[in-house]
Amino acid sequence: MLIVLFFLSPLLAVVVGSDLGSAADSGNESITADFSASPLTGEAPLTVQFTDRSTGSPETWEWDFGDGGTSSAKNPSYTYSRAGTYTVSLEAGNGVSSDSEVKKNFITVKEKPVVPVVEASFSANTTSGKAPFTVRFTDSSGGGPTAWKWDFGDGTTSATQNPVHTYSAAGKYSVTLRATNGTVSDDVTRSDYITVDGNGPLASFTASPLEGLAPLTVQFTDTSTGSPTKWEWDFGDGGKSTSKNPSHTYSGAGTYTVKLTVTNSYGSDTADSSVNAYSITAPVADFSANPVSGSVPLSVQFTDMSSNGPTAWEWDFDSDGVVDSTEQNPVYVYTSEGAYSVTLNAVNGTATGTETKSSFITAGNMPAAAFTSSPQEGNAPLTVQFNDTSSGNVDSWFWEFGDGNTSTARSPSHIYSSSGNYNVKLTVTNSFGSNSTEVPSSVKVLSDTAPSPDFTSNVTSGKAPLAVQFEDLSTGGPTAWEWDFNSDGTIDSTEQSPVHGFADTGFYTVTLRAGNGTAWDSIT
Known part of the structure; x- marks a missing residue:
């Protein structure tokens, strides 16, 4: 019970009442602000x-969250976005009194880390070929991977970004790439991406025996590698298997x-390979040649025409x-003159x-034409003796005297009836060919009789210059x-038909x- 004494001069008043005491107690209670929060730290938001x-x-409650956000709720929930x-x-009050509590650097909000996104991808410079087949793989993944794991499909792997791999066996291979960036990874698989073909076989065989008397039975044994599945034999005599x-x-x-x-x-x-089947019957040797004569160097093609199956040949071209x-069937070149005997030995293994x-x-050799003449100059009619000096076993001669006349004698004489300069040509021939020589102005024929001069002109008058x-x-x-064109005694031209x-x-x-040289x- 609250007892309140009022001193009123000159009287003292005493008031006793329970309701008045309760109201006074409520108005005088003090407030102490405080709060907690959870969580105190984390990633935004x-x-x-x-x-x-x-x-x-x-x-009452007034909250200030430090980023501009507020609330008047008693126990608010608030989201920090940054x-x-x-x-x-927090300011807490009851209408009569209030109190504030400030907690510095109370909430810590962190940036949310960016989670990388990796997208695995790759290519190859080639995808098919024969074993051993080498492929260069190229990583084209997105998202900045920092680690790679390749599975080439043949039991081998690689951690290289851009590996080179060789497939040694035929087959179809699926290739997988795992691209990783920290804790994030992505896989890509290309099924039957690489096709490797095998290699063809390498043919080889043995034969036994390799030679013998006909009829000869030979056993052939395949020794090929590379797993052949088909065999085709050609025995060289029309037989096959x-x-x-x-x-x-x-x-x-x-x-x-x-x-x-x-x-x-x-x-x-x-x-x-070859098999030699021979006979005890000797071959009958024979041959031909083309050509059988000619000038050196003479290239001759010899052709074997022997019978009874020779298997070897021995040629002697010059005895x-x-x-x-x-x-x-050889070719032989003869470089020297001569008549040559030729021998052929045809052999079949046991007989010749x-x-x-x-x-x-x-x-x-073809002949080389040459001649002399005497005299080489004189007055017409002039008789000239020609002497053949050709080399090379000449068989025939053909002379051209330059005045339209010819001769086939070896060393003829010829009479030139008119003056002039004559070119003489001699062609000589033997069985190996022909050769010619011509001597310009080899014979000069003069005359004691002077020529009879005469001339004409296209015009005899006209305007100067003419x-x-x-x-x-x-x-x-x-x-x-x-020629003297103006009668001054000076020779103006020595041409036969000049222009002046x-x-x-x-x-x-x-x-x-x-003139003709002498008149x-x-x-x-």
């Missing part, structure tokens, strides 16, 4: 539950080329006892046949000409003097 811990029975450190304050290891009988003598072609799904290959060739053709090849074409009409075989220009007006007298005459 961060939702925090605030709880009022104030004492003194507050009835990273930072926030000071939180598809067995792996066949036997074959050669009924006639000869050297036979045997071919084996092996095949698998990746390709084929061929190998060959010196030395084997010059062992080919069946021989053929010799005497003086079969004739090699020689160009006049003169034409020689002289007879008697002139060989030289002297008259520069000045006037009357001109023209003189021609014609001259003139006309004006």
Whole structure:
């Protein structure tokens, strides 16, 4: 019970009442602000539950969350959207009294880390080929991976970003790439991405025996590698087989080329060898040649025409006892003149046949034409003796004397009836060819009788300057000409038919003097 004493002078009043005492107690209780929060730290956006811990029975609350956000709830929940450190304050009151609590740097909000997104991807420079097959892989993943794990599908792996891998066996291979960035990874698989073909087989075989008397039975054994699945034999005599290891009988003598072609799904290959079946009957040697004569160097193609199945040949092209060739159809070049006997030995392993053709090849040289003449100059009629000095076994002669006459004598004489300069040509021939020589102006024939000069011109008058074409009409075989176009005694031209220009007006007298080397005459 509250007792209140009022001193009123000069009286003292005493009031006793319980209701008045209760009202006074409520108005005088003090408030102490306080609060808690959870969580105090985390990644943005961060939702925090605030709880009022104030004492003194507050009835109002004013919260300031430090980022501009406020609340009047007693126990608010608030979300921080941005990273930072926030000071939180609470003012608690009851209408009569209030109190504030400030908690500095109370809430810490962190940036949420960016989670990387990785997208695995890759390519290859080639995707198919034969084993061993080398492939260069290229990483094209997105999201900045920092680690790689490759599975090439053949039991091998790699941690290289851009690996090079070699596939050694045929097959189809799926390739997987795992690209990783920290804790995030992504896988990509390309099924049957790489196709590796195998290699074709390598053909080989043995034969036993390799030679013997016909009929000869030979056992062939395939020794090919690369797992062939098909065999094709050609025995060289028209016989064939598809067995792996066949036997074959050669009924006639000869050297036979045997071919084996092996095949698998990746390709084929061929190998060959020879088998020699011979006879006890000696070959009959024979041959031909083309050509059998000519000038050196003479290249001759020899052709074997032997019978009874020879398997070897021995040629002696010059009868010196030395084997010059062992080919069946050789070519031989003769470099020296001569008549050559040729011998062929045809052999079939146990017997030999021989053929010799005497003086079969004739090699020689073409002639070289040459001659002399005497005299080489004189007055007409002039008789000249020509003497053949050619080399090289000449068989025929053909002379051209330069005046339209010819001769086939070896060393003829010839009469030149007219003056002039004559080119003489001699062509000589033998069985190996022909050759010619020509001597310009080899014979010069003069005359004691002077030519008869005469001439004409295309014009005889006209305006100066006047160009006049003169034409020689002289007879008697002139060989030289002297023209005087203005009668001044000076030779103006020595051409046979000159052109002269008259520069000045006037009357001109023209003189021609014609000569043949020994006599001259003139006309004006």
